[in-house]
Amino acid sequence: MSAIPVGDSYDVAVIGAGPAGLAAAATCARASLATVLFDEQAAHGGQIYRSITETPLTSSPILGKSYWHGSALVDAFNTSGAQYVPGATVWSLTREREIGVSFGGGSQLTRAKRVIICTGALERPFPIPGWTLPGVMTAGAAQILLKSSALVASGRTVLAGCGPLLWLIASQYLRAGAKLDAILDTTPAENRMRAAGHVVPFLFSGYLREGLELLRTVKREVRVISGVTALRALGERTVNSVAYRRGEGAEETLALDNLLLHQGVVPNVNLAMSVGIEHRWDDLQLCWSPVLGGEGNSSLEGIAIAGDGAGIAGAQAARWRGALAGIAASRALGGSVEGSEESTARRELARSLRGRGFLDALYRPARTFRQPSGDTLVCRCEEVTARDIVETVALGCPGPNQMKTFLRCGMGPCQGRLCGLTVTELIAESRGVTPQDVGYYRLRPPVKPITLGEMAALPQSEAAVKAVVRI
Amino acid sequence: MFKRLQPDAAGGAVTVFIDGKPFAARTTDSVAAALLAADADHCRTTPVSGAPRAPYCMMGVCFDCLVAIDGVGNRQACLIRVSEGMRVEIQRGKRTLGA
Amino acid sequence: MATMPDAGRDFDVAVIGGGLMGSAIAWGLARSGQRVAALDEGDIAYRASRGNFALIWVHSKGLGLAPYSAWTMRSANAWTEFAGMLESQTGIDVAFDRPGGFNLALSEREFEARRDLLQRIQDQRNMQRFEFEMIDRERVKQAIPQIGPEVVGASYSRFDGHCNALRLFRALNTGMQQLGTTYLSDHRVERIDYAAGAFRMTTRQGEVHAGKVVLAAGIDNVRLAPMVGLNIPVRPQRGQLIVTEKTAPFLHYPVQTVRQTDEGGVMIGDSQEEAGADATVGLDVTAVLASRAIRIFPQLAGLNIVRSWACLRVMTKDGFPIYDQSTTCPGAFNASCHSGVTLAAAHALFLAPQIAAGQLSADDFAPFSSRRFDVQALAA
Numbered sequence: 001m002s003a004i005p006v007g008d009s010y011d012v013a014v015i016g017a018g019p020a021g022l023a024a025a026a027t028c029a030r031a032s033l034a035t036v037l038f039d040e041q042a043a044h045g046g047q048i049y050r051s052i053t054e055t056p057l058t059s060s061p062i063l064g065k066s067y068w069h070g071s072a073l074v075d076a077f078n079t080s081g082a083q084y085v086p087g088a089t090v091w092s093l094t095r096e097r098e099i100g101v102s103f104g105g106g107s108q109l110t111r112a113k114r115v116i117i118c119t120g121a122l123e124r125p126f127p128i129p130g131w132t133l134p135g136v137m138t139a140g141a142a143q144i145l146l147k148s149s150a151l152v153a154s155g156r157t158v159l160a161g162c163g164p165l166l167w168l169i170a171s172q173y174l175r176a177g178a179k180l181d182a183i184l185d186t187t188p189a190e191n192r193m194r195a196a197g198h199v200v201p202f203l204f205s206g207y208l209r210e211g212l213e214l215l216r217t218v219k220r221e222v223r224v225i226s227g228v229t230a231l232r233a234l235g236e237r238t239v240n241s242v243a244y245r246r247g248e249g250a251e252e253t254l255a256l257d258n259l260l261l262h263q264g265v266v267p268n269v270n271l272a273m274s275v276g277i278e279h280r281w282d283d284l285q286l287c288w289s290p291v292l293g294g295e296g297n298s299s300l301e302g303i304a305i306a307g308d309g310a311g312i313a314g315a316q317a318a319r320w321r322g323a324l325a326g327i328a329a330s331r332a333l334g335g336s337v338e339g340s341e342e343s344t345a346r347r348e349l350a351r352s353l354r355g356r357g358f359l360d361a362l363y364r365p366a367r368t369f370r371q372p373s374g375d376t377l378v379c380r381c382e383e384v385t386a387r388d389i390v391e392t393v394a395l396g397c398p399g400p401n402q403m404k405t406f407l408r409c410g411m412g413p414c415q416g417r418l419c420g421l422t423v424t425e426l427i428a429e430s431r432g433v434t435p436q437d438v439g440y441y442r443l444r445p446p447v448k449p450i451t452l453g454e455m456a457a458l459p460q461s462e463a464a465v466k467a468v469v470r471i
Numbered sequence: 472m473f474k475r476l477q478p479d480a481a482g483g484a485v486t487v488f489i490d491g492k493p494f495a496a497r498t499t500d501s502v503a504a505a506l507l508a509a510d511a512d513h514c515r516t517t518p519v520s521g522a523p524r525a526p527y528c529m530m531g532v533c534f535d536c537l538v539a540i541d542g543v544g545n546r547q548a549c550l551i552r553v554s555e556g557m558r559v560e561i562q563r564g565k566r567t568l569g570a
Numbered sequence: 571m572a573t574m575p576d577a578g579r580d581f582d583v584a585v586i587g588g589g590l591m592g593s594a595i596a597w598g599l600a601r602s603g604q605r606v607a608a609l610d611e612g613d614i615a616y617r618a619s620r621g622n623f624a625l626i627w628v629h630s631k632g633l634g635l636a637p638y639s640a641w642t643m644r645s646a647n648a649w650t651e652f653a654g655m656l657e658s659q660t661g662i663d664v665a666f667d668r669p670g671g672f673n674l675a676l677s678e679r680e681f682e683a684r685r686d687l688l689q690r691i692q693d694q695r696n697m698q699r700f701e702f703e704m705i706d707r708e709r710v711k712q713a714i715p716q717i718g719p720e721v722v723g724a725s726y727s728r729f730d731g732h733c734n735a736l737r738l739f740r741a742l743n744t745g746m747q748q749l750g751t752t753y754l755s756d757h758r759v760e761r762i763d764y765a766a767g768a769f770r771m772t773t774r775q776g777e778v779h780a781g782k783v784v785l786a787a788g789i790d791n792v793r794l795a796p797m798v799g800l801n802i803p804v805r806p807q808r809g810q811l812i813v814t815e816k817t818a819p820f821l822h823y824p825v826q827t828v829r830q831t832d833e834g835g836v837m838i839g840d841s842q843e844e845a846g847a848d849a850t851v852g853l854d855v856t857a858v859l860a861s862r863a864i865r866i867f868p869q870l871a872g873l874n875i876v877r878s879w880a881c882l883r884v885m886t887k888d889g890f891p892i893y894d895q896s897t898t899c900p901g902a903f904n905a906s907c908h909s910g911v912t913l914a915a916a917h918a919l920f921l922a923p924q925i926a927a928g929q930l931s932a933d934d935f936a937p938f939s940s941r942r943f944d945v946q947a948l949a950a
Contacts, residue, residue, distance in 0.1 A: 040531060042552055047530055054499055057476070092853065100853060109853070122532045132535075134513045134525035135472075141529035144549075145473060149497060149504040155472040176476055237523050238512050257472045268532070380527075381534060383519045395743065396753040399613025405620060406740050408833075413534040413815060413876050439613055444851050444879055448531075452814065452838075453871035455853075456861035464854035467841040468862060518816040518834055545815050545874055565818045565834045568716070568869045 004083055006101065006108055010036045012329050013099055013112035014082075015090045015271065018046020019070065019315050020307025020322030021118035022077040027326025028114075029082035031335030036112075037077070038088040038101055040448075044074045046120050046307075047140065048315045056150040062175045063147065064168070066210070066315070073319060092445030093117075093275045097302055100445060100458075107454040114302050114329040117272055118322060121265035121308035124287070124365065125418050126161060127372040130233030131261065132380055135240075139169045139262035152178035155257030158242055160184035160231055163264040163363040164207075167214045174221055182254055183218070184244050185226040186263065188366045195362035198355075205355025206316075229368065233259055263365040267309045270415055274443040276300065281436040284360050285312055286370065287421060288440060295328035296321055304328065312360075316352035320345045371425050378426065379419040381412020389423060393430040400424055400441050413449055416441045473507045487557045502548035502559055503529060503536045514538050514548060515562040538562050580779045581607040581752070583925065584771055586759050586794065587786035589619035590735070590910035591917065593742035595784055598922025600749035607778050608746060609757040609771065616849065618788045619910060621809050621881020623839050624735035624831070625824050626912045627671060629702045629727035633690055635890045636697040637937040642909070643700065645916035646729055652915035653733070659748065662741040664733045665832040671730025672710065673826040674866055676720045684725050702727040716820055718868040732824040734832050735911050742914070754778070759787070762797040764899040769798070782901040784925060788884045789847070791906050799898030801940045804906050806882035808845045810855050812838040812863075814873040821867075828863050828870075836870060838863045842883075849880045883908040893921065893938040895930050903930070904940075 014025040017039035025037040045052040049070030057063055077084070085103060092100035097115050101108055123138045130136065139159060145151040152173060158181050159170055166183065173180055202208055218224070230245040234253075241255045266287035269279060277298040279288040289311045296304040306325040307318035323345040327337050372378065372386040384407050392406045400416075400423050403409055409423060410416045416423075420441055428435045446455075475497075484495045487502070489509055496505035503526040506514050513523035515537050526536040529549045536548040541558050544566025548559070585596045588610025596608040611617075628646050632639025646668070653666035675681035685704045692699050706723045747753050757773040762783060764770075769783040783798065785791045795802040816834030827840045841855050856878050864871045884906055886892050891907035903925050907913060924930050 040550065051499065056497070056499060062476075094853075098853075122530065123528060132522065132524060132527075134523050137525070137527050137529070141527060144529040145504055145507065149500045149508065150476040151473040151504060151508055152476060153472065154474040238525075383517065383522070395747060396610075396755045398755040401613045402755070405736060406743070408736060411877065413874070414532060415877070417532045418528075442614070444877070445853070446875055446878065449815065449874035449876055451871060452812070452860045452864055452873050452875060455812075455857055455875060456864050456871070458853060458857040460858045460861065461854045463843075464841075464852065464858045467843045467855055468858045470842065543872060565816045567818045568820050568873070 006036065006085060006110055009111040010034045011112065011333050012114045012116065013038065013110070014116045014118055016046060016118035016120055016307065017041065017044045017084070017086070018048060018118060018120050018307060019073055019319040020120070020325070021046065021116070022073040023319045023322030024116045024118060024306055024326040025082040026077040026080040027323050027337070027341070028330050028335065029080035031330035031337050033330055033333055033335045035082040036085060037082055038085050038090050040087070040089045042086050044077070045070055047144070049073070050144050051148040055147050057147065062172055064172060069315070089448045090271065091448045091450050093271055093303070095275060095300055102450045102454055105454070107450055107458060109458060113333055114304070116296070116322070116325045116329060117303065117305045117309060118307045119268045119271055119309050120318070121312060122268045122417060123262060124264045124266045125422050126261040126263050126369060127376055127378055127386070127422050128231045128233060128261070128369065129376045130235065130239065132377055133233050133235050133239040135235065135238045135257060136233050136259045136261065139165055139260045142260045143169050143172065146172060146176065152176055153258040153260065154178070156181045156255060157258040157260065158182045158184060158254055158256045159260045159262070160186065160228070160242065161262040162187040162365060163262055164211065164359060165265070166262050167211070167218055169260070169262070170218045170222060171214045174218065180222045181256060182223045182225055184228045184231065184242070185224055186228045186231070186366060186369060187226065187363060189227055191362050191364055194364070195358050198358035198361050202355035202358035206351070207355045207359065229366070231369070263369055264363055265308065265312055266421065267312065268417065269309070270417065270443050270447040272298070272305055272309065273440065274445055274447050275303065277303065277305070279440070281434065282311070284364065286364065287312070296325040297328065313353055313356050317349060317356070320349035320352060324349065370422065371429055372422065378422045379409035379412065381414050382408040384409035386426060389426050390430050393427055398431070399427060399438050403427065404441065410441050415443060415447060472510060475508065485553050485555050487553050487559055489559045490561055496553045498553070500553045501529070502538065502540060502551050502553055502557070505553050506538070506548060506559065511561070513561065516564055518565040521564060539566065580781070581605050582780065583607070583782040583784060584609060584769065584778055584780035585784045585786055586771070587788060588753065588755065589617055589786070589788060590622065590739060590742070590914060591788070591905055591907070592784070592786035593739060593746060594910070594914040594917040595786055595905060595922050595925070596751050597742045597746040597749065598918035599926050600746050600751045602923045602926035604926050606746065606751040607780060608751055608753045609759055609773065609778060610753065610755045611758045612756040616789060616806070616847070616882050618881055618884050618908070619739065620879070621811060621883065622735045622911050623811070623829065623837060624732050624911055625671070625826070625829070626666070626668065626731040626733065627824070627826070627909070628729040628912070629671065629725065630673060630688060630691070633687060633694070634888060635937060636694040638890045639691065640698040641916060642912055643698065643729060644920070645913045646731065648915040648919055649731065652918060656741040656745055660741045660745045662737055662744065664738045664741055666731060666733040668729070668731030669823050670726060670728035671824040671826065672714065672724040672726050674710065674717065674721050674724045676722070676865055678722055681723050688725055700727070700729060714821065714823060714825070716867050716869055718865055720865050730824055732829055733911065738911065738914065759794065762794060764798060764902070767901065769901065782903065782925065782928070785902070785904040788906070789882060791904060795904065798902035799896040800894055800902060800904050801943070802892055802894070802904050802906055803887045803940065803943060804884050804892070806847050807885035808841070808843040808849065808880055809839065809883050810841045810851060810859060810878065810880045812856060812859055812875055812878045814870070815876050817873060825866070828866055835876065836873060847882060849882055851878055851880045887943055891938050892940050893930060893935045894940050901928065
């Protein structure tokens with residue numbers, strides 16, 4: 001809980017306490033700017049460094065060396081003089097940089113001269129039949145349970161999907177002494193050709209050695225079934241098995257108690273889109289990325305984005321992008337920043353980006369896992385199926401906002417975070433146009449739910465009252 | 472199904488009530504983690520179809536971990552830390568008004 | 571997949587606008603045996619229909635134009651049949667219910683102002699009178715137990731109701747297509763030309779030809795009107811809405827600014843701002859809407875807001891609908907209003923057949939012609 005009350009205005013407001021946010025806020029505070037960092041979680045770290053200040057797993061090597069890089073970032077932030085407000089959900093941001101934030105059961109508005117959005121990423125939806133069954137969760141969820149609560153999946157556990165995080169969580173589980181019954185690797189075989197074009201920078205990146213070690217360890221101890229082209233989670237009230245196909249082969253089944261899914265992460269665009277920042281469809285990473293300048297500046301004056309929200313590039317890139325956004329904000333407000341700080345950040349950022357192209361190409365998820373069919377749920381909140389969506393496109397519905405009107409999909413509390421990409425891609429595929437042509441849901445505040453009571457307590461102008469009470 | 476690693480240095484124990492039954496959680500647990508550690512096989516049934524759901528993302532974006540906490544419905548269990556004596560209830564269908 | 575018609579394909583009617591207005595009219599035209607093209611914009615468009623409150627509301631309308639009250643009542647009375655027709659045709663239940671509606675007063679002043687307004691409506695010349703009641707707090711509480719302590723009373727009439735407007739839209743769209751209407755999305759009409767008794771609509775996706783055209787394009791009617799010899803003075807008026815998470819049913823009656831949908835979410839309105847074509851959500855207005863809703867139903871305070879949005883109502887000069895047919899371009903019609911849900915039955919069952927026949931009856935529609943604005947201007 002914040003010891004100091006949240007003020008009316010700041011020089012810089014940073015949203016999100018992952019590597020980008022920690023670095024950005026520390027940089028600005030060190031430049032003597034009045035800086036505040038809002039974060040939804042109770043403790044620093046965002047998702048990649050989740051629970052880093054309070055994990056029960058401090059004395060063990062389970063989480064791996066990369067995780068502990070986060071400690072230095074937290075220390076630097078804590079000594080920088082920035083104000084830290086944990087347990088604070090930012091639910092709105094305007095072009096004038098007025099921020100609506102909810103904490104301690106109440107909401108407040110505050111302003112900043114510069115805003116740096118570091119809300120990071122979330123797991124790409126993985127809409128397979130049965131993905132809503134209890135016992136099916138994301139690999140990231142399992143990782144959070146491990147970090148925050150020292151909990152591991154017990155019973156029969158299968159990991160399915162593709163991407164570096166899959167191997168990371170597998171290795172963390174093995175180090176924790178947990179059993180993994182199988183890894184169903186959905187990395188498309190054809191990706192290896194495409195990835196080969198990016199292999200040289202990857203060979204010289206830090207990711208190669210780390211990646212190879214992880215892969216070797218995991219493959220030694222876990223049954224890895226590669227070339228998986230279809231998945232179905234089966235069960236009545238909870239998941240009890242997964243059916244899969246390899247290539248064109250026959251369907252096989254694995255009995256299980258836990259199914260952990262992962263096929264990469266994508267930017268969490270809701271806050272940025274709700275304020276009107278332009279996003280473009282990135283066809284390599286298959287997601288919406290904000291249109292940004294070199295230091296993360298968006299099309300809106302004074303609002304920048306850093307970290308995975310600016311484009312998926314991992315924890316190290318996030319940290320350096322955060323630093324650069326902090327430097328840019330500091331300079332814009334007349335704060336002092338050492339030249340070497342900027343050149344270090346640029347050099348380190350370039351280094352951390354080397355090899356990402358290879359990972360992006362290799363782990364680009366297969367269409368079958370992004371564009372489901374039939375009764376597979378697309379919108380988990382309103383329980384809308386792929387068939388519903390495709391049939392509605394055939395009725396003439398051109399895009400996701402009309403789709404909301406026809407089917408309610410996207411109208412639930414998650415505000416499209418778990419269905420938006422799927423809906424855009426399904427509509428694009430059905431219409432024979434690109435996702436860029438189709439567009440995305442129109443998002444507006446509150447981007448996270450707040451109570452009517454909290455909203456009611458916000459300032460009400462004379463004009464606003466007149467607009468409503470017209471007696 | 473989830474189990475605690477041994478040795479477990481996670482803070483002290485905290486007693487929470489899940490549908491009236493006491494359960495020992497740890498201080499760093501979110502309510503969602505406590506539910507999974509308690510082997511709850513679902514945390515809600517949906518207001519649309521009554522289908523059972525359990526925590527999916529653990530980071531506050533999927534809204535599947537909605538439970539009633541201390542009488543207030545539709546709370547995201549993964550974003551709320553356990554506290555001593557907390558009453559957690561499986562949410563069946565729509566939340567109810569009041570409280 | 572609905573696509574552009576083959577070159578040279580003609581329609582009896584082109585309806586410009588795919589919202590609740592256009593869809594109700596297109597459905598009614600198709601039922602009357604017309605070959606209809608419904609031209610709609612793309613995914614991002616103003617779409618006043620998205621801002622509806624799903625009310626079929628009668629009892630406080632018509633001050634200044636008694637025929638509007640009669641038209642509204644006629645539509646409300648036809649709604650049961652209308653909903654039934656949609657359901658038997660498409661299988662979609664639009665959840666129409668007519669339990670009567672309340673407008674709750676939060677002070678004696680509001681109560682008296684309300685009574686005064688409603689009485690003045692009834693006392694108008696040529697008014698088709700109907701009953702309304704001013705009821706005290708105790709009686710309101712019997713019907714709606716959750717009202718807060720500030721509610722002093724309400725106006726009530728048994729003629730008001732509500733529906734599920736999203737399903738209404740879907741039923742109309744599905745229904746009209748089932749009846750052979752060609753629905754063309756992404757077909758924004760850039761110009762309309764009238765020649766030799768027919769209309770040619772130019773869109774970026776090609777041309778559409780029709781013997782008649784109906785302008786049901788909301789605020790875009792202003793741009794289209796002069797092309798066919800019509801005058802449609804409408805302007806955008808911003809209204810904001812809040813909807814909460816789904817909640818167990820507690821409110822069965824439509825209350826004019828708070829209602830619970832059949833799916834469980836609580837909808838809250840109703841604001842009016844003259845802000846031009848700006849559909850940005852203003853947090854201060856949202857705050858006022860929220861606080862007023864909580865004064866009406868204190869238990870709402872703990873409910874989470876799932877969405878809030880702003881829409882642009884199609885507001886005519888005097889707030890009453892405009893229905894016209896063009897004299898210089900016979901076959902061009904217009905329908906503009908901000909009560910597309912209430913009037914959906916009338917548009918589908920009474921207006922559309924007259925458009926199909928090529929002539930609006932003076933009895934029904936003369937009071938709503940835009941010529942009334944010329945008269946007003948003269949009288950001014």
